[in-house]
Amino acid sequence: MNLRALQCFVILAEELNFSRAAERLHIAQPALSQQIRSLEERLGTQLVDRARRPLMLTEAGHYLCTEARQILGSLEQMTLAAQEIGVGRRGWLSIGFTRSSMYSVLPPALKKFHKAYPQVELKLFEMLTEEQTDALRDMRIHIGIGRQPLTVEGCTSLTLLRERVVVALEAGHPLAARKTLRMADLADTPLILYPKHQNAQFKHSVQTLYRDAGVTPMIAHEAYEIQTAIALVAAGLGVTIVGESVARHGRADVVFRHLSGPGSSYRTTLAATFRTDDASPHLRAFLGCLPPPLTD
Numbered sequence: 001m002n003l004r005a006l007q008c009f010v011i012l013a014e015e016l017n018f019s020r021a022a023e024r025l026h027i028a029q030p031a032l033s034q035q036i037r038s039l040e041e042r043l044g045t046q047l048v049d050r051a052r053r054p055l056m057l058t059e060a061g062h063y064l065c066t067e068a069r070q071i072l073g074s075l076e077q078m079t080l081a082a083q084e085i086g087v088g089r090r091g092w093l094s095i096g097f098t099r100s101s102m103y104s105v106l107p108p109a110l111k112k113f114h115k116a117y118p119q120v121e122l123k124l125f126e127m128l129t130e131e132q133t134d135a136l137r138d139m140r141i142h143i144g145i146g147r148q149p150l151t152v153e154g155c156t157s158l159t160l161l162r163e164r165v166v167v168a169l170e171a172g173h174p175l176a177a178r179k180t181l182r183m184a185d186l187a188d189t190p191l192i193l194y195p196k197h198q199n200a201q202f203k204h205s206v207q208t209l210y211r212d213a214g215v216t217p218m219i220a221h222e223a224y225e226i227q228t229a230i231a232l233v234a235a236g237l238g239v240t241i242v243g244e245s246v247a248r249h250g251r252a253d254v255v256f257r258h259l260s261g262p263g264s265s266y267r268t269t270l271a272a273t274f275r276t277d278d279a280s281p282h283l284r285a286f287l288g289c290l291p292p293p294l295t296d
Contacts, residue, residue, distance in 0.1 A: 003075065006068040008035045009047065013065040016055045084119065086281065092121040093282045096132040096141040099226045101270055104245035105160045105291055106145055112289040120282050126225075130199045136275060142283045147202045147243075149271040158293035161270040163244040165209070166256040168229075170236045173255075180260040183213030190220030190238030194229040205268065206241045213262040230254055243268050269294075 008025060012032065015021040022029040040047050047061035057065060084091070093113075097106055114122065127135065129146030136144055136152055144150065149157035167186065169176045175185055191210075193203050203222075210217040220238045223229040229240045234253040247256035258264070272290055274283060 003072070005035050005039045006072060008032055009039060009061075010065060010068050010072060012036060012048065012055075013057055013061065016057075018055075091280070091282050092123060093143075093280075093286055094123040094125065094141040095286075096125045096127045096135050096144040096146075098129055098146045098270075099126060100147060100243055100246060101145040103243070103249050104163075105270055109286070109289040109291075113286050116289070117282060117285060120285075128195050128197050129201060130197050132273065136273060139275075142278060142280060143272055143274040143286065145270065145272050147271075148205070148269055150273040152273060154276055155273050156276045157271045157273040158287075158290075159269050159271045160291050160293060161245070162267045162294055163269075164258060164264075165206075165241050165266060165268055166244055166247050166258050168233045168240045168242050168247075168254050168256055170233055171253050171255050172236075173239070175239075176255045176257070178257060181257045182261040183210060183215050183259065183263045184261075186210075186217075186239060187215045189218065191217045192221045192223060192229045192232045192238040192240040193217075193219055194223040194226055194240065196222040196224045202268065205266075209241070209263050209266055243270075 008021070008027075011024050012018065012021040015024065018029050018032055022032040025032060036048060043060070043064075045060045046058050047064060049056045049058055081091075095106075110122065113120070125135070125141060127144075129144070129148065129150065132141065132144030132146050133150055133152050135141045136150075136155055145160075149159055151157070167175075167181050175181060175189070178185075191206075193206060194200075195203060197203070207217060218238075221229075221232055223232060226242060226246065230242070230246075230251070232238065233240050234251065242256070244258075250256055259266075272287070272293075274287070
Protein backbone atom coordinates (compact mmCIF):
# COMPACT_ATOMS: atom_id res chain seq x y z
CA MET A 1 0.00 0.00 0.00
CA ASN A 2 1.33 3.43 -0.90
CA LEU A 3 0.34 6.97 -0.04
CA ARG A 4 -0.83 7.72 -3.56
CA ALA A 5 -3.36 4.89 -3.36
CA LEU A 6 -4.67 6.26 -0.06
CA GLN A 7 -4.93 9.75 -1.52
CA CYS A 8 -6.90 8.40 -4.45
CA PHE A 9 -9.24 6.45 -2.20
CA VAL A 10 -9.93 9.43 0.10
CA ILE A 11 -10.80 11.66 -2.87
CA LEU A 12 -13.09 9.00 -4.26
CA ALA A 13 -14.74 8.66 -0.84
CA GLU A 14 -15.38 12.39 -0.82
CA GLU A 15 -16.77 12.54 -4.35
CA LEU A 16 -18.44 9.10 -4.56
CA ASN A 17 -18.00 9.44 -8.30
CA PHE A 18 -15.07 8.11 -10.33
CA SER A 19 -15.21 10.86 -12.97
CA ARG A 20 -15.18 13.76 -10.51
CA ALA A 21 -12.54 12.10 -8.34
CA ALA A 22 -10.29 11.47 -11.37
CA GLU A 23 -10.68 15.11 -12.39
CA ARG A 24 -9.62 16.31 -8.93
CA LEU A 25 -6.64 13.97 -9.02
CA HIS A 26 -5.72 15.03 -12.56
CA ILE A 27 -5.61 11.44 -13.79
CA ALA A 28 -7.69 9.40 -16.22
CA GLN A 29 -10.73 7.59 -14.85
CA PRO A 30 -9.43 4.12 -15.84
CA ALA A 31 -6.20 4.82 -13.94
CA LEU A 32 -8.20 5.72 -10.83
CA SER A 33 -10.34 2.61 -11.16
CA GLN A 34 -7.20 0.50 -11.39
CA GLN A 35 -5.72 2.17 -8.27
CA ILE A 36 -8.84 1.35 -6.25
CA ARG A 37 -9.03 -2.23 -7.51
CA SER A 38 -5.36 -2.79 -6.71
CA LEU A 39 -5.96 -1.42 -3.22
CA GLU A 40 -8.92 -3.74 -2.72
CA GLU A 41 -6.90 -6.73 -3.96
CA ARG A 42 -4.05 -5.89 -1.61
CA LEU A 43 -6.44 -5.67 1.34
CA GLY A 44 -8.50 -8.64 0.24
CA THR A 45 -11.79 -6.83 0.75
CA GLN A 46 -14.20 -4.59 -1.14
CA LEU A 47 -14.03 -0.91 -0.29
CA VAL A 48 -16.59 0.55 -2.72
CA ASP A 49 -20.05 -0.77 -3.60
CA ARG A 50 -20.05 -0.05 -7.33
CA ALA A 51 -23.58 -1.41 -7.82
CA ARG A 52 -25.07 1.53 -5.92
CA ARG A 53 -25.82 4.89 -7.44
CA PRO A 54 -24.33 7.04 -6.17
CA LEU A 55 -21.42 4.92 -5.11
CA MET A 56 -21.26 3.91 -1.47
CA LEU A 57 -18.41 2.85 0.74
CA THR A 58 -18.55 -0.52 2.39
CA GLU A 59 -18.00 -0.78 6.15
CA ALA A 60 -14.35 -1.59 5.46
CA GLY A 61 -14.22 1.42 3.13
CA HIS A 62 -15.55 3.76 5.84
CA TYR A 63 -12.93 2.46 8.27
CA LEU A 64 -10.08 2.83 5.78
CA CYS A 65 -11.20 6.32 4.84
CA THR A 66 -11.15 7.44 8.47
CA GLU A 67 -7.69 5.98 9.09
CA ALA A 68 -6.33 7.22 5.75
CA ARG A 69 -7.40 10.79 6.52
CA GLN A 70 -5.47 10.65 9.78
CA ILE A 71 -2.39 9.26 8.06
CA LEU A 72 -2.50 11.85 5.28
CA GLY A 73 -3.14 14.63 7.80
CA SER A 74 -0.13 13.54 9.83
CA LEU A 75 1.94 13.43 6.65
CA GLU A 76 0.91 16.99 5.81
CA GLN A 77 1.78 18.20 9.30
CA MET A 78 5.11 16.37 9.17
CA THR A 79 5.92 17.92 5.80
CA LEU A 80 5.06 21.42 7.03
CA ALA A 81 7.06 20.92 10.22
CA ALA A 82 10.09 19.68 8.27
CA GLN A 83 9.92 22.72 6.00
CA GLU A 84 9.65 25.10 8.96
CA ILE A 85 12.42 23.33 10.84
CA GLY A 86 14.56 23.63 7.72
CA VAL A 87 14.33 27.43 7.86
CA GLY A 88 14.63 27.58 11.65
CA ARG A 89 11.06 28.64 12.37
CA ARG A 90 9.98 25.45 14.03
CA GLY A 91 11.67 22.74 15.97
CA TRP A 92 13.29 22.60 19.36
CA LEU A 93 16.31 24.10 20.97
CA SER A 94 17.82 22.67 24.14
CA ILE A 95 19.83 25.06 26.30
CA GLY A 96 21.91 24.25 29.37
CA PHE A 97 22.60 27.28 31.55
CA THR A 98 24.09 28.29 34.85
CA ARG A 99 22.00 30.41 37.22
CA SER A 100 24.42 33.32 36.90
CA SER A 101 23.71 33.61 33.17
CA MET A 102 20.12 34.51 34.06
CA TYR A 103 21.41 37.78 35.51
CA SER A 104 22.91 38.97 32.24
CA VAL A 105 23.10 37.49 28.76
CA LEU A 106 20.42 34.80 28.71
CA PRO A 107 17.06 36.55 29.36
CA PRO A 108 17.39 39.13 26.54
CA ALA A 109 18.61 36.42 24.16
CA LEU A 110 15.64 34.19 25.00
CA LYS A 111 13.22 37.08 24.56
CA LYS A 112 14.68 38.03 21.18
CA PHE A 113 14.73 34.44 19.97
CA HIS A 114 11.18 33.63 21.11
CA LYS A 115 9.85 36.77 19.42
CA ALA A 116 11.49 35.84 16.11
CA TYR A 117 10.83 32.08 16.32
CA PRO A 118 7.71 31.54 18.47
CA GLN A 119 7.14 28.03 17.10
CA VAL A 120 10.53 26.74 18.21
CA GLU A 121 10.14 24.86 21.48
CA LEU A 122 12.71 25.94 24.04
CA LYS A 123 13.93 23.33 26.49
CA LEU A 124 15.86 24.93 29.34
CA PHE A 125 18.01 22.95 31.75
CA GLU A 126 19.69 24.63 34.69
CA MET A 127 23.02 22.91 35.20
CA LEU A 128 26.52 23.64 36.39
CA THR A 129 29.05 24.63 33.76
CA GLU A 130 30.89 21.38 34.41
CA GLU A 131 27.73 19.35 33.76
CA GLN A 132 27.28 20.95 30.36
CA THR A 133 30.29 19.11 28.93
CA ASP A 134 28.64 15.68 29.09
CA ALA A 135 25.29 17.15 28.04
CA LEU A 136 26.88 18.51 24.86
CA ARG A 137 28.69 15.26 24.11
CA ASP A 138 25.49 13.25 24.65
CA MET A 139 23.52 15.72 22.49
CA ARG A 140 21.11 16.42 25.35
CA ILE A 141 21.62 20.13 24.78
CA HIS A 142 22.40 22.14 21.67
CA ILE A 143 24.25 24.86 23.57
CA GLY A 144 25.57 25.52 27.05
CA ILE A 145 25.88 28.94 28.70
CA GLY A 146 28.31 28.81 31.60
CA ARG A 147 31.16 30.42 33.51
CA GLN A 148 34.55 30.44 31.78
CA PRO A 149 34.86 28.99 28.24
CA LEU A 150 34.64 25.20 28.22
CA THR A 151 37.27 23.15 26.43
CA VAL A 152 35.30 20.32 24.86
CA GLU A 153 36.56 18.29 21.92
CA GLY A 154 34.52 19.00 18.81
CA CYS A 155 32.95 22.10 20.34
CA THR A 156 33.32 25.84 19.89
CA SER A 157 33.21 28.30 22.79
CA LEU A 158 32.40 32.00 22.43
CA THR A 159 33.03 34.45 25.27
CA LEU A 160 29.90 36.58 25.70
CA LEU A 161 30.63 38.57 28.84
CA ARG A 162 33.68 39.56 30.80
CA GLU A 163 33.01 41.22 34.15
CA ARG A 164 34.52 42.11 37.49
CA VAL A 165 33.67 40.15 40.60
CA VAL A 166 32.22 41.69 43.74
CA VAL A 167 31.99 40.64 47.38
CA ALA A 168 28.50 39.92 48.70
CA LEU A 169 28.04 40.74 52.38
CA GLU A 170 25.16 40.83 54.83
CA ALA A 171 23.78 44.38 54.96
CA GLY A 172 24.74 44.64 58.64
CA HIS A 173 28.27 43.28 58.23
CA PRO A 174 31.03 45.56 59.62
CA LEU A 175 32.75 45.62 56.20
CA ALA A 176 29.54 46.74 54.46
CA ALA A 177 30.25 50.35 55.45
CA ARG A 178 33.28 50.46 53.13
CA LYS A 179 32.94 51.48 49.49
CA THR A 180 35.53 48.94 48.30
CA LEU A 181 37.28 45.99 49.89
CA ARG A 182 40.73 44.49 49.64
CA MET A 183 41.14 40.73 49.68
CA ALA A 184 43.13 41.11 52.91
CA ASP A 185 40.00 42.54 54.54
CA LEU A 186 38.36 39.13 54.11
CA ALA A 187 41.11 37.17 55.86
CA ASP A 188 39.11 36.60 59.04
CA THR A 189 35.67 36.40 57.44
CA PRO A 190 34.00 33.03 56.67
CA LEU A 191 33.68 32.31 52.96
CA ILE A 192 30.72 30.65 51.25
CA LEU A 193 31.84 28.85 48.10
CA TYR A 194 29.76 27.69 45.16
CA PRO A 195 29.03 25.68 43.15
CA LYS A 196 29.56 22.52 45.18
CA HIS A 197 31.25 20.42 42.52
CA GLN A 198 34.79 19.04 42.71
CA ASN A 199 35.66 20.36 39.24
CA ALA A 200 33.82 23.68 39.48
CA GLN A 201 35.94 26.27 37.70
CA PHE A 202 34.40 29.31 39.36
CA LYS A 203 34.95 27.88 42.85
CA HIS A 204 38.61 27.20 42.02
CA SER A 205 38.96 30.71 40.56
CA VAL A 206 37.73 32.26 43.81
CA GLN A 207 40.18 30.19 45.83
CA THR A 208 42.98 31.26 43.47
CA LEU A 209 41.89 34.89 43.91
CA TYR A 210 42.40 34.51 47.67
CA ARG A 211 45.74 32.72 47.35
CA ASP A 212 47.14 35.26 44.86
CA ALA A 213 46.39 37.98 47.41
CA GLY A 214 48.21 36.01 50.10
CA VAL A 215 45.00 35.20 51.97
CA THR A 216 43.93 31.75 53.15
CA PRO A 217 40.15 31.47 52.72
CA MET A 218 38.11 30.40 55.75
CA ILE A 219 35.63 28.18 53.93
CA ALA A 220 32.52 27.91 56.09
CA HIS A 221 29.97 26.48 53.65
CA GLU A 222 29.68 25.23 50.10
CA ALA A 223 26.44 25.76 48.20
CA TYR A 224 25.21 24.10 45.04
CA GLU A 225 24.12 27.30 43.34
CA ILE A 226 24.42 31.05 43.58
CA GLN A 227 21.06 31.89 45.13
CA THR A 228 21.70 29.53 48.03
CA ALA A 229 25.10 31.14 48.58
CA ILE A 230 23.56 34.61 48.65
CA ALA A 231 20.83 33.44 51.04
CA LEU A 232 23.53 32.14 53.39
CA VAL A 233 25.23 35.54 53.17
CA ALA A 234 21.94 37.22 54.10
CA ALA A 235 21.72 34.88 57.09
CA GLY A 236 25.06 36.21 58.32
CA LEU A 237 27.00 32.98 57.75
CA GLY A 238 29.77 34.51 55.68
CA VAL A 239 30.58 36.35 52.46
CA THR A 240 30.69 35.12 48.89
CA ILE A 241 32.11 36.25 45.56
CA VAL A 242 29.79 36.80 42.58
CA GLY A 243 29.90 38.32 39.13
CA GLU A 244 29.16 42.02 38.87
CA SER A 245 25.94 41.39 36.93
CA VAL A 246 24.47 39.59 39.97
CA ALA A 247 24.82 42.78 42.02
CA ARG A 248 22.43 44.58 39.67
CA HIS A 249 19.70 42.15 40.73
CA GLY A 250 20.47 42.24 44.44
CA ARG A 251 18.32 41.98 47.55
CA ALA A 252 17.75 44.42 50.38
CA ASP A 253 19.55 42.34 53.01
CA VAL A 254 22.75 41.89 50.99
CA VAL A 255 25.23 44.52 49.77
CA PHE A 256 27.89 44.16 47.10
CA ARG A 257 31.32 45.77 47.16
CA HIS A 258 33.98 45.99 44.46
CA LEU A 259 37.55 44.93 45.10
CA SER A 260 40.54 47.24 45.22
CA GLY A 261 44.20 46.35 45.26
CA PRO A 262 45.31 42.75 44.54
CA GLY A 263 42.51 40.85 42.82
CA SER A 264 40.70 43.93 41.52
CA SER A 265 41.84 43.19 37.96
CA TYR A 266 40.37 39.69 37.99
CA ARG A 267 37.58 39.13 35.48
CA THR A 268 35.13 36.26 35.25
CA THR A 269 33.45 35.34 31.99
CA LEU A 270 30.28 33.82 30.60
CA ALA A 271 30.63 31.74 27.47
CA ALA A 272 28.44 29.85 25.03
CA THR A 273 29.64 26.38 23.99
CA PHE A 274 28.12 24.31 21.20
CA ARG A 275 29.05 21.43 18.91
CA THR A 276 31.02 22.84 16.01
CA ASP A 277 29.40 20.54 13.45
CA ASP A 278 25.84 21.19 14.65
CA ALA A 279 24.15 22.64 11.56
CA SER A 280 20.79 23.14 13.30
CA PRO A 281 19.26 26.33 11.88
CA HIS A 282 17.61 27.21 15.19
CA LEU A 283 20.95 26.91 16.98
CA ARG A 284 22.48 29.30 14.46
CA ALA A 285 19.49 31.62 14.89
CA PHE A 286 19.93 31.58 18.68
CA LEU A 287 23.62 32.38 18.36
CA GLY A 288 22.55 35.47 16.45
CA CYS A 289 20.43 36.53 19.45
CA LEU A 290 23.36 36.37 21.88
CA PRO A 291 25.72 39.31 22.43
CA PRO A 292 28.57 39.53 19.92
CA PRO A 293 31.45 37.34 21.11
CA LEU A 294 34.32 39.11 22.80
CA THR A 295 37.88 38.85 21.59
CA ASP A 296 40.98 38.69 23.73
